[in-house]
Amino acid sequence: MKNLLLAQSGGPTVAINATVAGAAQYALQNPEIDKVYGGLNGIKGILEGRLVEIGERLKNPDEMHLLKTTPASALGSCRLRLKDVETDEESYEKIISVLREYNIGYFVYTGGNDSMDTVLKLSQYLEKKGIDDIKVMGAPKTIDNDLPETDHTPGFGSAAKYIAATFSELKRDCNVYDIPAVTVVEVMGRNAGWLTAASALARKTGCGGPSLIYLPEAVFDIDAFVEDVKEKLSENPTVLVAVSEGIKNKDGEYAAESYQSGAVDAFGHKYLSGTAKFLTDVIRDKIGCKVRAVELNLMQRCAAHIASQVDIDESVMLGYEAAKKAFEGKSGEMTIIKRLSNEPYKTEISSVDIALVANGEKCVPREWINERGNDVTDECVDYIMPLINGETKPVYKNGLPVHFEI
Amino acid sequence: MKNLLLAQSGGPTVAINATVAGAAQYALQNPEIDKVYGGLNGIKGILEGRLVEIGERLKNPDEMHLLKTTPASALGSCRLRLKDVETDEESYEKIISVLREYNIGYFVYTGGNDSMDTVLKLSQYLEKKGIDDIKVMGAPKTIDNDLPETDHTPGFGSAAKYIAATFSELKRDCNVYDIPAVTVVEVMGRNAGWLTAASALARKTGCGGPSLIYLPEAVFDIDAFVEDVKEKLSENPTVLVAVSEGIKNKDGEYAAESYQSGAVDAFGHKYLSGTAKFLTDVIRDKIGCKVRAVELNLMQRCAAHIASQVDIDESVMLGYEAAKKAFEGKSGEMTIIKRLSNEPYKTEISSVDIALVANGEKCVPREWINERGNDVTDECVDYIMPLINGETKPVYKNGLPVHFEI
Numbered sequence A, B: 001m002k003n004l005l006l007a008q009s010g011g012p013t014v015a016i017n018a019t020v021a022g023a024a025q026y027a028l029q030n031p032e033i034d035k036v037y038g039g040l041n042g043i044k045g046i047l048e049g050r051l052v053e054i055g056e057r058l059k060n061p062d063e064m065h066l067l068k069t070t071p072a073s074a075l076g077s078c079r080l081r082l083k084d085v086e087t088d089e090e091s092y093e094k095i096i097s098v099l100r101e102y103n104i105g106y107f108v109y110t111g112g113n114d115s116m117d118t119v120l121k122l123s124q125y126l127e128k129k130g131i132d133d134i135k136v137m138g139a140p141k142t143i144d145n146d147l148p149e150t151d152h153t154p155g156f157g158s159a160a161k162y163i164a165a166t167f168s169e170l171k172r173d174c175n176v177y178d179i180p181a182v183t184v185v186e187v188m189g190r191n192a193g194w195l196t197a198a199s200a201l202a203r204k205t206g207c208g209g210p211s212l213i214y215l216p217e218a219v220f221d222i223d224a225f226v227e228d229v230k231e232k233l234s235e236n237p238t239v240l241v242a243v244s245e246g247i248k249n250k251d252g253e254y255a256a257e258s259y260q261s262g263a264v265d266a267f268g269h270k271y272l273s274g275t276a277k278f279l280t281d282v283i284r285d286k287i288g289c290k291v292r293a294v295e296l297n298l299m300q301r302c303a304a305h306i307a308s309q310v311d312i313d314e315s316v317m318l319g320y321e322a323a324k325k326a327f328e329g330k331s332g333e334m335t336i337i338k339r340l341s342n343e344p345y346k347t348e349i350s351s352v353d354i355a356l357v358a359n360g361e362k363c364v365p366r367e368w369i370n371e372r373g374n375d376v377t378d379e380c381v382d383y384i385m386p387l388i389n390g391e392t393k394p395v396y397k398n399g400l401p402v403h404f405e406i
Helices: A016-029 A042-047 A061-068 A089-101 A113-128 A156-175 A194-205 A222-235 A255-259 A275-286 A309-327 A378-388 B016-029 B042-047 B061-068 B089-101 B113-128 B156-175 B194-205 B222-235 B255-259 B275-286 B309-327 B378-388
Strands: A002-008 A033-039 A051-053 A104-111 A135-140 A181-187 A212-214 A238-244 A290-295 A333-342 A345-353 B002-008 B033-039 B051-053 B104-111 B135-140 B181-187 B212-214 B238-244 B290-295 B333-342 B345-353
Touching: A002 A016, A002 A042, A002 A309, A016 A033, A016 A061, A016 A104, A016 A309, A033 A042, A033 A104, A042 A089, A042 A104, A089 A104, A089 A113, A104 A113, A104 A309, A113 A135, A135 A309, A156 A181, A156 A194, A156 A238, A156 A309, A156 A378, A181 A194, A181 A275, A194 A212, A194 A238, A194 A378, A212 A222, A222 A238, A222 A275, A238 A275, A255 A275, A275 A290, A290 B290, A309 A333, A309 A345, A309 A378, A333 A378, B002 B016, B002 B042, B002 B309, B016 B033, B016 B061, B016 B104, B016 B309, B033 B042, B033 B104, B042 B089, B042 B104, B089 B104, B089 B113, B104 B113, B104 B309, B113 B135, B135 B309, B156 B181, B156 B194, B156 B238, B156 B309, B156 B378, B181 B194, B181 B275, B194 B212, B194 B238, B194 B378, B212 B222, B222 B238, B222 B275, B238 B275, B255 B275, B275 B290, B309 B333, B309 B345, B309 B378, B333 B378
Parallel strands: A002 A033, A002 A104, A104 A135, A135 A333, A181 A238, A181 A290, A212 A238, B002 B033, B002 B104, B104 B135, B135 B333, B181 B238, B181 B290, B212 B238
Antiparallel strands: A033 A051, A333 A345, B033 B051, B333 B345
16 A cells, blocks of 8 residues: 655645645545655655655544645745756655655645646656656646646635735725825736736625726736826726736836836845836826825735635645546646536536646736726636635634644 | 714724714614714715715614625715814814704714814814704724723724734745745834734744734834844744834834935835835845745725624724713713723723823833833733634625625
8 A cells, every 4th residue: 555645835825735635635535545644845845855644633624624724835835846857867766765765656746837847757757767656646726827728726716815805895995085096906926917807806896896907918008007097087086906016018028127227225226116116106206196005915825714615625626636546547647627617617627748737827818808908808707706706614713713734 | 853973084994884883773773863874084074064874774784784894984084184163163163064954963973083183172162162962972993003091992903803814824824935034024003013013913823923023112223123033033944024114213213214215216206115125125135035025004904804703893882882972962072992801801881081082192011012122022912812802704795795885
């Protein structure tokens, strides 16, 4: 009987532990899998032999529930990319020796593009070496929703729910005064605007939501932006703007960088403010009204207290299926979500060759952004809407959420 | 039979609508009070005669519940302070004529220091003019918790809960990597550090919480700060710092301003970053490790989806008692919370002469901050702890919170 190894890498999300929980759940149900190990700090920790047994504890349903509702990577993460086997075979040999030491037959690695690159390289190495009693599967994870092949990624739905709920609350907050004011809210996304697009869902709550939405997928023009804001101000004194951190001008340069090249901070270093701060500086300069810059920052990827139940459930299933497929002999694949229908929302879990995913990127289609490039279409909203459904039941003690800790 | 008028002013909170709901609840139960009106945009809107009937709708318990769980001021707000009656008697006359027009006998004004100044001036004017069939009561509100006389203020408990939960989630997020990194989180509070102190509660969740906490009530020294951070980094690679926006150096200048006097932004204007951004610049310069600045910004005052049930319940009672006392003939007072015991947590609602409250300020006692000025004491934590207890039941539709709208 072989053991299962689980590890996480890349930026944390609210749903990444649910995927580990799902994979562990499969192993605990399968009498032909012995122990469940967690590799600490992703492939980096595995290289260092840092594995801990986690299956026993997860037999307790309360602990399993806690793991599913705990934000960030409970097993720790890393940003390490494996080098090509030609230049660093030693690392691959080291990984295999650690897996052998712990009698690992199945390894599920949860992460984004970089992590899938690790799954690809490792599975290719195993195949090349003719090692067929270790199976490596990938399970997707990224709030950015930018992985190809899967309809969407776990972690995105919860981040989208946080963003939509927060824009709704922010709009209520901004609406209380009747003097002209522009609030620019910066959302994560260097290349893909999915998270920023989710701000549009706030409109469903009746508060009006964001007045303008700018994604990296449409060219950002500063003069058009000032005109857009002026027009919205003429309709309503409260203007709320959603903007991706990664909006770019027609030359493909980040908007904030291209205009601030000469600025220095108090220490004489090159100064670069965030995108929202930059845009409020522009509005103050060109329009002169009250402005405020808000960054959703790390909160958008760790606000487990407002996770999407759909997202958590899907994340569990993606982990479960990855472990199941590894046990059934699959290797070098990543589990994916297929959307079968939108109303009612129905999906199925499948898997694809990891080579189709690794290092790929899926952005918001240009046709899901309006022509002017300052809003998203109904089709885009309809795509995101079902992913934020349902509220999880985080455990609270003395008024604070309780989390799972290794 | 007279009518009740309710209005809100100052910065919005998560609990300010609960106070309006409580006052309306009293009026709806009292057969000797006829209609309930809301004055839009506080005293500014009342001066303009913008009153709307809200009592009929609030007879529906679902609408009442919705109002209690809706963030920001549902009736709108203003920043208007009444001038002294000697220089602007016209405004006072205008207010009285509007109150007469709507047959208002009881007026409950919910807000912070400035709003209580309005209650003081208006009640003094009524007394001076011998008008005794209009009673004006204040009900407290401010996330800053800086009003004197009351044990704490409504809105604070919910903001404290958001801050403590968010610090707990942020710490989980920061903990995933094992490389040295400092995250500085800026919390609201120009003079009073109550909200920043609430970050300490995150430690109760077992994540470790903030490593260092700086409030405006203790002198901030930049060299001591760098030493503090270095020491914490030597113990743990993940350092999370909580800092009030209003920390000041020994000369009483805002720390961020005093060091950035020469900096200019991309437009050549005087540039002043936020306090957290400034501190991360300092760490990058003096220590050189990875840094991140986070501002909790507007989210800390509008995150109704994680409100404190204790806070909402108390806010309802403060509004209820304010309306009740006005009906019973009291005027020129503000309702307050008295803490009777901490374990079990017990309070009673009372009221005090508004003159004791208006324009006053209550800061964190210096003895609730450690000698080094980089943390709060257990006594401070014990004071805040009961205020964040209990989770409200916001209404969700399609995955998003539903709010009350006038």
